[in-house]
Amino acid sequence: MHQLINHAEASVRGHVTTNRIENFWALLKRTIKGSYVSVEPFHLRRYLDEQVFRFNARGGRDADRFVGGASALVDKRLTYQQLIGEGDRADLAAC
Numbered sequence: 001m002h003q004l005i006n007h008a009e010a011s012v013r014g015h016v017t018t019n020r021i022e023n024f025w026a027l028l029k030r031t032i033k034g035s036y037v038s039v040e041p042f043h044l045r046r047y048l049d050e051q052v053f054r055f056n057a058r059g060g061r062d063a064d065r066f067v068g069g070a071s072a073l074v075d076k077r078l079t080y081q082q083l084i085g086e087g088d089r090a091d092l093a094a095c
Helices: 019-036 041-056 062-071 080-084 089-093
Strands: none
Touching (some): 019 041, 041 062
16 A cells, blocks of 8 residues: 655655655666666666666575576567667567
């Protein structure tokens, strides 16, 4: 169940807090500035998917993250034409 917080008034109300989302955005911005340097809007969804995976798996071991990431690649194919945006956009949505 989701609850709302008016961030202008407070960032914590009981057990409801905005700390996790603020932490996620801080990590995302730091990764874009430090690792990715430049993010094309066409690929933004992929960068976000990677960061969501990293954030959700941050408590596990490296081996667990590797197995989880590798298992998500089964039966997936991304062609070069799709990667650079020359492929059919409908095919890319299936990736």
